[in-house]
Amino acid sequence: xxxxxxxxxxxxxxxxxxxxxxxxxxxxxxxxxxxxxxxxxxxxxxxxxxxxxxxxxxxxxxxxxxxxxxxxxxxxxxxxxxxxxxxxxxxxxxxxxxxxxxxxxxxxxxxxxxxxxxxxxxxxxxxxxxxxxxxxxxxx
Amino acid sequence: xxxxxxxxxxxxxxxxxxxxxxxxxxxxxxxxxxxxxxxxxxxxxxxxxxxxxxxxxxxxxxxxxxxxxxxxxxxxxxxxxxxxxxxxxxxxxxxxxxxxxxxxxxxxxxxxxxxxxxxxxxxxxxxxxxxxxxxxxxxx
DNA sequence: CTACGAATTCGAGTCGACTCGAAGTCAACC
DNA sequence: GGTTGACTTCGAGTCGACTCGAATTCGTAG
Numbered sequence: 001x002x003x004x005x006x007x008x009x010x011x012x013x014x015x016x017x018x019x020x021x022x023x024x025x026x027x028x029x030x031x032x033x034x035x036x037x038x039x040x041x042x043x044x045x046x047x048x049x050x051x052x053x054x055x056x057x058x059x060x061x062x063x064x065x066x067x068x069x070x071x072x073x074x075x076x077x078x079x080x081x082x083x084x085x086x087x088x089x090x091x092x093x094x095x096x097x098x099x100x101x102x103x104x105x106x107x108x109x110x111x112x113x114x115x116x117x118x119x120x121x122x123x124x125x126x127x128x129x130x131x132x133x134x135x136x137x138x139x140x
Numbered sequence: 141x142x143x144x145x146x147x148x149x150x151x152x153x154x155x156x157x158x159x160x161x162x163x164x165x166x167x168x169x170x171x172x173x174x175x176x177x178x179x180x181x182x183x184x185x186x187x188x189x190x191x192x193x194x195x196x197x198x199x200x201x202x203x204x205x206x207x208x209x210x211x212x213x214x215x216x217x218x219x220x221x222x223x224x225x226x227x228x229x230x231x232x233x234x235x236x237x238x239x240x241x242x243x244x245x246x247x248x249x250x251x252x253x254x255x256x257x258x259x260x261x262x263x264x265x266x267x268x269x270x271x272x273x274x275x276x277x278x279x280x
Numbered sequence: 281c282t283a284c285g286a287a288t289t290c291g292a293g294t295c296g297a298c299t300c301g302a303a304g305t306c307a308a309c310c
Numbered sequence: 311g312g313t314t315g316a317c318t319t320c321g322a323g324t325c326g327a328c329t330c331g332a333a334t335t336c337g338t339a340g
Binding site: 009010011021025042043044045 | 316317318319
Binding site for chain 4: 160162163166170181182183184202207208209
């Protein structure tokens with residue numbers, strides 16, 4: 001298999017990850033990359049495909065509410081190399097559990113909202129919506 | 141049915157909704173109550189059961205990411221009374237749709253995280269975790 | 281009568297994650 | 311050789327939703 005040593009500008013990486021160039025610089029500053037980001041002769045960042053892959057993971061971690069310090073913690077473990085796999089695994093599993101709880105809570109809240117929507121639908125359909133101007137158990 | 145005119149102190153409401161007393165005052169200030177909150181002779185807030193119910197809904201709306209201005213918008217419609225039901229309905233349905241998208245996205249991200257966890261589990265089990273110190277497609 | 285705890289108001293502070301802007305550099309194209 | 315446009319650094323600003331603290335006032339229990 002061919003080793004792709006192709007490098008990507010910050011603009012390209014921005015387009016491919018959905019993160020702004022500003023944010024990419026910020027992430028570098030926050031220590032979210034395992035290796036120092038390489039530069040060209042003019043000092044411009046040159047990203048690798050591998051870094052783009054990692055950024056895609058970062059996006060998922062962020063979307064699920066992992067904080068930048070927590071991501072950095074993971075990166076630090078990776079940086080230390082072999083021997084930290086157990087801890088990395090625990091970290092990821094912990095986050096996975098958190099996300100599951102998030103999903104459950106969101107769905108529970110969604111249920112409440114759906115119920116309210118259903119109430120409106122019913123009353124609007126029956127033309128009894130006038131009774132809906134206040135909240136409470138009697139408005140169900 | 142008996143009309144319950146029992147009133148609740150801010151501390152009680154705090155306990156029942158999970159919102160701090162500070163937050164309850166803040167919400168009042170932000171216009172999240174349909175009616176002005178009543179006060180006792182000493183100027184202390186007296187909440188009703190109905191308001192507690194509404195606050196529980198608010199908690200769900202907040203948990204699902206509805207902004208305070210958006211909640212206020214809904215409250216304003218309720219305050220205007222009958223005639224605004226369609227708009228309230230649309231508002232709630234719009235939010236419901238947003239929450240569904242949130243759930244979907246969260247689950248998608250969860251899938252990515254689960255995959256990563258599974259990779260670690262496999263490699264740790266097989267004792268091949270040494271190859272896991274870098275990110276990328278080849279580390280799957 | 282005094283002490284206490286639970287309220288009150290108001291304004292300021294915090295937090296995380298960006299987001300922006302200014303001033304400058306550099307390579308490439310016309 | 312000048313303009314363009316993407317990049318650089320750095321520090322400051324923004325945003326939403328609280329969160330806190332100080333100073334004060336009440337009503338009740340001892």
